[in-house]
Amino acid sequence: MKRLFLFLFCILIFASSHAQKLYKITGFIYDANTKETLIGATIRNLQGTTGTTANVYGFYTFTTKSNTLELEYSYVGYEKKVMKLNLTKDTTIDVYLSVASLIQEVVVKDVSASRRYVTENIPGKMEVNPQIVSSMPTLMGESDLLKAIQTLPGVKNGTEGSSGLYVRGGNVDQNLYLIDGIEVYNPNHLMGFISTFNTDAIKNIDFYKGAFPASYSGRASSVMDVRTKDGANDKIKGDFSIGLISAKVNLEGPLIKDKTTFSLSFRRTYMDLILKPIIYFENKRDGDDSDFDFQYYFTDINAKVKHRFNAKNSITASFYMGRDAYGIEMTDDYMDSYSNTDASVSWGNVIATIDYAAELSSGFFSNLSLSYNKYFSKISNTNDMNDDFEGYNYKSTYNYNSGVEDITLKNNYNYYLNGWNTFDFGFNYIYHHYTPEITSYYSFEDLHLNTAPYKVDHEKDANEFRIYVEDVMTFTDKLSLREGLNYNIYSVEGKTYSSLQPRFSLRYSIIDALSFKAGYSLMNQNIHLLSNGMFSLPTDMWLPVTGKIKPITAHQFSAGLFYEWKYDINMGIEAYYKKLYNVIDYKDGVSSFASSTDWENLVSQGEGKAYGIEFNVQKNAGIVSGWISYTLSWATRQYADGTINNGKEFYDRYDVRNQLNIVLTSSLGNGWNVNCAFVVNSGSRTNIPVANYYNPLATNIDNMFLVNIYGEKNNLCLPTYHRLDIGITHSKKVKYGERAWTLSVYNAYNHKNAFLVMNSEKPNVLTAYSIMPIIPTLSYSLKFR
Amino acid sequence: MKKIIILSVFFSLFLASCEYEIDYNGQLADDKFVVAAFLEEDSTVNFTISHSAKPGMYLENEQSPRVENADVNMYVNDQWKEKLSYNSLFRMYSSTYRPQHNDKISFTIENERYGKAEGSTRMNLTNPVVDSISAHITVVDEEDRLVLYIEIQDDGGENYYMLLPDLKYCDDMVDVSYVEVLQESVDGVFFEKSAVTSVIGKKGYNEYGVFNNNKFRNQKFVLKLSYYLNRWYDDFIEDDKKHRKSDDVTLKGSVVLAKIDKNAYEYLYTLSNVVHSIPVNTSPMYINNSVSNAYGFVGNKKTIKFNIADILQEKEEK
Structure with missing residues (x-):
């Protein structure tokens, strides 16, 4: 304790020892046309090596000792602006950047990202360019943020085609997805094949794999912080696109010039709308008395309104709704008998937020937000049968509901004390209402209650309080430190868990273009996802910790070298080691079909270990841009209570030893763009029987089944996975804007990648199943102004 | 319903999937x-x-x-x-x-x-003690069910039980693997170790009817089960109607209650879970063997057999 106080005292002395005349420059950075704020824009002193970046509201503070300086403002896709300043006092300068000139093609320039790659002092942070995400080859015509993230070093994809992220040995439920600061519990459509993030609505993406800032908590392995567009301020504009399975419309513009803007994005699949009349006519054409109806669709709506009271105060209301719905109905009406089966499944997210942002004083920025967040999953099935001739009447109804509802109050502050200290602090309060499972079933026969009504009703309430403080200290031009604490209290069903989570990272510039970075973080997670493990399904359940099931804790160390080469190329090498406690998995022999009743006795908690080394080369500008990443990694688990793999350590399912990703986008001129993504990695792991025998207790031929004998858990590596996706886009200016045709080919050489293997009837031969063949897609987009 | 959804997903993927063969050069277990x-x-x-x-x-x-x-x-x-x-x-x-x-x-x-x-x-088991046992047949959704009621007095210690009807219907074997628990004096005993149960009511598979006395040690345990009676022959629906309308329809056989040892219990409940798992269950299902360098079990039991004719009460139509 004495040492802690001494350390803090030294910090204060250091902070105050730099008490000489300082000039503070603050302001917002905007797009010159749309007046959209530019998150992460870089501000650099050309006469030194100091710099800063704009925060999530586009606000920046730069402090300097010198009263004459040249500041360079830069942002992806925009022309730099250099301002020569002669300061006499603290100054507010709002900067407006213009979009870089386009010469008949989209050239991705992200020079500022190159600089931040070296100067940012968070080793595990990766900035994902929304433009590159939108230009990457797509699956079924849907540009997908999570699939783009899967090509980053240290990130594994799960089942073929799915959007699950397994980050540095973590599980799919250990990722925190934020839209405008609010959590999204289930970021998946179509069983995880497509994510809920509509890339057209996204302004900024920050992805953290380690050394997490203190403002983040709640998940053990990664944070993806997505900010959506505020809306253009110059005029109403939009775009429309249609692909293989869905259509999108985006609209943005001013409601009150220079005051209020809006943005609206809508996406929906349309196949059900096309199938509906076909099914109708098919039912009519049959002429029989049976009808069939089928429907599946997913949809996303992002809406935002931002009002600026003045240069220092603004309020934003944002809304997101995403939903998948599946339904099937069969009716048979023949003479005296009638039967009807109606089954439907739906799941999705609803998020509504009000956020008030204010510059309280020079260099002191605050935001206060109140939000509502809901994840829901519903299943219902009704059967109705009657037969007047047989005198039979039967009806049954089954309903299943699962989900989570949160109400969140957040208050965050950024305080730029001086050029060497920037504080972030704040608190969050979250009320959670968990509904892991509400199931009801009853049936009637001949108007009498047939079976006893069955109802399972599990609901839990939890309160969570978080407080954090973080200081970014720039000791010299070469050395900066970020140290923080996040304190979390979680209370559910009379049980309270608290955790103090330290965060630390440093950057040391060996030379201007080369930095060494290192970091440590402790992350806590108070919620678990019980799922079948392969796909994202509406039957997956989010469950809070209990008196018996403890929170997950993750300690992670990481360190690496980061180099900014010429030609806007970044190179980095980073090693990490992660230790997980209280990870959760079903015990051996337990079916993943189990109800949430008594779930605590179906799972075991154990430890996980992950380590590896990541290489990344990234080119951020020029005719060709993209990245090449390689990861060599290990991930293991051990459940000491003996209920999984007899307590012995085993490789995790997604222990993928080698992973290489190549993502390239190139502008060929005359409106032509080509992009490709090549992925090759070692296969994930699965379980294969090592022997079998016939049931020794069989009494007749019908129960003479084969019993499979398993060895070590995850004893088999699937074959090497590799896939090439390519895309070609042709853009052309038209009267009202710009149109583009895109041909995307997923799995261009049609490689069969196994997602499941089983024993065959032949010795030493397995039967493998692959589900994603070559999938070409043609899509059309129109940007109108 | 949850199982139906997951199975439907896998079934759809299987239908859409491409199947091919790959060589396996990994380690397999020696024959035992x-x-x-x-x-x-x-x-x-x-x-x-x-x-x-x-x-x-x-x-x-x-x-x-x-x-x-x-x-x-x-x-x-x-x-x-x-x-x-x-x-x-x-x-x-x-x-x-x-x-x-x-x-x-x-x-x-x-x-x-x-x-x-x-x-x-x-061989140190004692006889199970049954205070009361009765059975009747009921018909639900045109299917026969054997409803069995039994009161077991436990004598303390670590006991394992096996309750298994051994039945024939008109000389045809009856499969009683799927069962519904209608009543338990202590909740969660019969399906405690079963990995496959329905979310609708207490129904599931306990292939060998095994359970332990952890929750009713030294107490009376009341259990009422409804066995789904499936017959082992073709065209059973036609024969079923024929037999049901016949006066000399009789369910033959017995209901066996046994105390079994731990070896047998561990093997039988894990075997039952393996039998009724689905192929696409992504977790391996392990069986607890009690024979070194071999699979299977050697256990012992103490049984009481109740002739079904003696315990069967008047048939109920529902």
């Missing part, structure tokens, strides 16, 4: 004996011995791969007793010696191909 023996006091000892195989290695039509040339030696209280002889009619190894109460029965099974397996069991 598979042993099953349920000893009872004052009854001959019968061993069913077959063998395991690597996946895909069973000979075609080899559906009951019994081992007929093993040396099976039995020891009683650590003294060699006899070498069991192979009965080719029943395809099992049998003893002449009949174990007595408190005997420790050990055995070795050996041959050149499958090595040497060993195990033992102690």
Whole structure:
């Protein structure tokens, strides 16, 4: 304790020892046309090596000792602006950047990202360019943020085609997805094949794999912080696109010039709308008395309104709704008998937020937000049968509901004390209402209650309080430190868990273009996802910790070298080691079909270990841009209570030893763009029987089944996975804007990648199943102004 | 419904999937004996011995791969007793010696191909105590159900039970693997170890009807079960209607309640879970064996048999 106080005292002395005349420059950075704020824009002193970046509201503070300086403002896709300043006092300068000139093609320039790659002092942070995400080859015509993230070093994809992220040995439920600061519990459509993030609505993406800032908590392995567009301020504009399975419309513009803007994005699949009349006519054409109806669709709506009271105060209301719905109905009406089966499944997210942002004083920025967040999953099935001739009447109804509802109050502050200290602090309060499972079933026969009504009703309430403080200290031009604490209290069903989570990272510039970075973080997670493990399904359940099931804790160390080469190329090498406690998995022999009743006795908690080394080369500008990443990694688990793999350590399912990703986008001129993504990695792991025998207790031929004998858990590596996706886009200016045709080919050489293997009837031969063949897609987009 | 959704997803993916073969060069387990023996006091000892195989290695039509040339030696209280002889009619190894109460029965099974397996069991079980038992047949959704009511008085200690109807319907075997728990005086006993139960009501598979007394030690345990009676013959619907309308329809057989030892309990409930798992269950299902260097179990039991004719009450139509 004495040492802690001494350390803090030294910090204060250091902070105050730099008490000489300082000039503070603050302001917002905007797009010159749309007046959209530019998150992460870089501000650099050309006469030194100091710099800063704009925060999530586009606000920046730069402090300097010198009263004459040249500041360079830069942002992806925009022309730099250099301002020569002669300061006499603290100054507010709002900067407006213009979009870089386009010469008949989209050239991705992200020079500022190159600089931040070296100067940012968070080793595990990766900035994902929304433009590159939108230009990457797509699956079924849907540009997908999570699939783009899967090509980053240290990130594994799960089942073929799915959007699950397994980050540095973590599980799919250990990722925190934020839209405008609010959590999204289930970021998946179509069983995880497509994510809920509509890339057209996204302004900024920050992805953290380690050394997490203190403002983040709640998940053990990664944070993806997505900010959506505020809306253009110059005029109403939009775009429309249609692909293989869905259509999108985006609209943005001013409601009150220079005051209020809006943005609206809508996406929906349309196949059900096309199938509906076909099914109708098919039912009519049959002429029989049976009808069939089928429907599946997913949809996303992002809406935002931002009002600026003045240069220092603004309020934003944002809304997101995403939903998948599946339904099937069969009716048979023949003479005296009638039967009807109606089954439907739906799941999705609803998020509504009000956020008030204010510059309280020079260099002191605050935001206060109140939000509502809901994840829901519903299943219902009704059967109705009657037969007047047989005198039979039967009806049954089954309903299943699962989900989570949160109400969140957040208050965050950024305080730029001086050029060497920037504080972030704040608190969050979250009320959670968990509904892991509400199931009801009853049936009637001949108007009498047939079976006893069955109802399972599990609901839990939890309160969570978080407080954090973080200081970014720039000791010299070469050395900066970020140290923080996040304190979390979680209370559910009379049980309270608290955790103090330290965060630390440093950057040391060996030379201007080369930095060494290192970091440590402790992350806590108070919620678990019980799922079948392969796909994202509406039957997956989010469950809070209990008196018996403890929170997950993750300690992670990481360190690496980061180099900014010429030609806007970044190179980095980073090693990490992660230790997980209280990870959760079903015990051996337990079916993943189990109800949430008594779930605590179906799972075991154990430890996980992950380590590896990541290489990344990234080119951020020029005719060709993209990245090449390689990861060599290990991930293991051990459940000491003996209920999984007899307590012995085993490789995790997604222990993928080698992973290489190549993502390239190139502008060929005359409106032509080509992009490709090549992925090759070692296969994930699965379980294969090592022997079998016939049931020794069989009494007749019908129960003479084969019993499979398993060895070590995850004893088999699937074959090497590799896939090439390519895309070609042709853009052309038209009267009202710009149109583009895109041909995307997923799995261009049609490689069969196994997602499941089983024993065959032949010795030493397995039967493998692959589900994603070559999938070409043609899509059309129109940007109108 | 949850299972239906997950199975539907996998089924759809299988339909859409492309199937192909890959070579497997990984490590497989050596072939071993598979042993099953349920000893009872004052009854001959019968061993069913077959063998395991690597996946895909069973000979075609080899559906009951019994081992007929093993040396099976039995020891009683650590003294060699006899070498069991192979009965080719029943395809099992049998003893002449009949174990007595408190005997420790050990055995070795050996041959050149499958090595040497060993195990033992102690015949120290006491008789289960049944205070009351009755049964009746009811019809639900045109299906016969056997509703069994039983009161078991537990005598303390670590006890394992097996409750299993052994029934025939008009000389045809009746499968009673799917059962619904209508009543338990202590919740969660019958399906405690079952991995596959329905979310709608307490229905599921407990293939061998095994449960333990952890929750009702030294107490009376009341259990009411509804067995789904499925018959083992073709066209059972037609015969079912014919039989039901006939006056001489009788359900034959017995209901057996046994105390079993831990070896048998561990093996049987894990075997039941494996039997009823689905192929795409992504977690491996393990079986608890009690024979060293072999698969299977050697256990003992103390049974009470209730003739179904004696306990069956008047038939109910519902």
